[in-house]
Amino acid sequence: MNSRAIDVLVGVFMLLFFGAMFILAMKVSNLTSLTSSEGYTLVAKFENVGGLKPRASVAASGVKVGEVEAISYDPETFEASVTLSIDEAFADTFPTDTTASIYTAGLLGEQYIGLDPGAEIDMLQDTDEITLTQSAIVLERLIGQVLFSRSGGS
Amino acid sequence: MIDFLQRFGRAWIDRVGRLGRAALFLFHVLGALGSLLSRPSLLIRQLYASGVMTLSIVLVSGLFVGMVLALQAYNTLIDFGQENRVGTLVALTLVRELGPVVTGLLFAGRAGSAMTAEIGLMKATEQLSGLEMMAVDPYKRVFAPRFLAGFLALPMLAAMFSAVGVIGGHLIGVDVLGVDASAYWSQMQNATSFYSDVGNGLIKGLVFGFVVSWIAIFEGADCIPTSEGVSSATTRTVVYSSLAILGLDFLLTAVMF
Numbered sequence: 001m002n003s004r005a006i007d008v009l010v011g012v013f014m015l016l017f018f019g020a021m022f023i024l025a026m027k028v029s030n031l032t033s034l035t036s037s038e039g040y041t042l043v044a045k046f047e048n049v050g051g052l053k054p055r056a057s058v059a060a061s062g063v064k065v066g067e068v069e070a071i072s073y074d075p076e077t078f079e080a081s082v083t084l085s086i087d088e089a090f091a092d093t094f095p096t097d098t099t100a101s102i103y104t105a106g107l108l109g110e111q112y113i114g115l116d117p118g119a120e121i122d123m124l125q126d127t128d129e130i131t132l133t134q135s136a137i138v139l140e141r142l143i144g145q146v147l148f149s150r151s152g153g154s
Numbered sequence: 155m156i157d158f159l160q161r162f163g164r165a166w167i168d169r170v171g172r173l174g175r176a177a178l179f180l181f182h183v184l185g186a187l188g189s190l191l192s193r194p195s196l197l198i199r200q201l202y203a204s205g206v207m208t209l210s211i212v213l214v215s216g217l218f219v220g221m222v223l224a225l226q227a228y229n230t231l232i233d234f235g236q237e238n239r240v241g242t243l244v245a246l247t248l249v250r251e252l253g254p255v256v257t258g259l260l261f262a263g264r265a266g267s268a269m270t271a272e273i274g275l276m277k278a279t280e281q282l283s284g285l286e287m288m289a290v291d292p293y294k295r296v297f298a299p300r301f302l303a304g305f306l307a308l309p310m311l312a313a314m315f316s317a318v319g320v321i322g323g324h325l326i327g328v329d330v331l332g333v334d335a336s337a338y339w340s341q342m343q344n345a346t347s348f349y350s351d352v353g354n355g356l357i358k359g360l361v362f363g364f365v366v367s368w369i370a371i372f373e374g375a376d377c378i379p380t381s382e383g384v385s386s387a388t389t390r391t392v393v394y395s396s397l398a399i400l401g402l403d404f405l406l407t408a409v410m411f
Contacts, residue, residue: 007198012206013206016314017313020316024316024352025352028316028317028320028342029348030343030348
């Protein structure tokens with residue numbers, strides 16, 4: 001084995017490594033959506049966010065338009081304040097009376113935020129707040145209500 | 155009774171002495187790494203011996219591990235109607251655990267044992283003494299390039315193992331079992347983070363590479379210079395490296411995730 005062949009094979013080895021890292025970065029983990037997050041942010045206040053987590057998706061009509069950037073507790077309004085990061089491509093597309101609701105994908109799936117556009121002419125801008133919100137449905141609370149109304153009715 | 159205690163004590167003194175020699179040896183090797191900057195061809199030759207030669211076994215086992223994972227995950231998840239998550243399970247298992255660990259075990263068996271046998275034989279045939287006689291420092295000429303090559307090659311091989319495994323999972327999960335292809339990738343991307351999953355897998359690979367190369371080179375340099383001594387040193391390399399990889403993997407996982 002002469003040294004030129006060894007150099008070439010080691011070069012191929014390095015290329016394979018970079019190829020593998022490229023697959024791991026772009027296909028397996030979503031490094032792309034992290035780098036292309038040059039969108040604008042909206043804030044929505046919810047009474048209860050349930051099991052919503054940062055990086056959960058934000059969808060309009062089921063199409064992903066952004067993701068949840070941060071969730072914090074607002075001690076003045078006693079509500080959860082959720083910061084949404086919306087893709088640049090969807091700037092000036094959501095009217096000011098857009099409703100943000102927390103849905104669950106499937107019965108046991110992850111929670112995500114659904115945006116339902118309203119009819120206003122003015123559009124939501126960067127750092128605007130979505131005022132119309134609908135909290136997550138907490139299953140235990142729902143069961144409690146059903147049981148309560150049953151026993152009340154009889 | 156006294157005899158027993160004496161033997162027991164002797165064994166422990168030997169063991170502690172070996173540990174001390176191993177640490178001193180490591181410092182010497184690390185100190186000699188700088189000289190590689192002026193002679194990169196030594197490193198390239200060793201990267202070929204430990205990296206390229208291990209490539210085929212790593213790629214083949216990666217493919218099959220990915221395929222088996224997809225099959226098992228599918229059979230379990232189908233009961234819950236969550237077969238779309240096959241991709242998540244395959245990717246997280248490979249990137250976080252199996253990639254670095256299985257690659258480390260294969261590397262210890264394929265490249266680590268070869269390093270020990272080579273250095274042990276150099277010692278047995280007094281080539282190392284010969285180098286010293288010619289005023290060539292064996293730490294710079296023999297040990298440092300092998301150490302650095304093993305340290306770098308293992309995480310690289312682990313990344314390739316994971317990437318090929320994910321493709322193998324796709325082959326079985328999507329092409330054979332009929333999981334939706336876009337669900338396979340998107341669920342995987344949602345669950346896997348580049349820095350905390352892929353990055354930590356790489357760190358594990360670096361740690362394993364460090365430990366395996368250290369053990370392999372030290373066992374070679376510290377062996378009894380006979381054919382028996384070389385063979386038992388080679389066995390020790392594989393056994394100690396495997397144990398070290400599995401033990402360190404537990405520690406690293408406990409710290410990282």
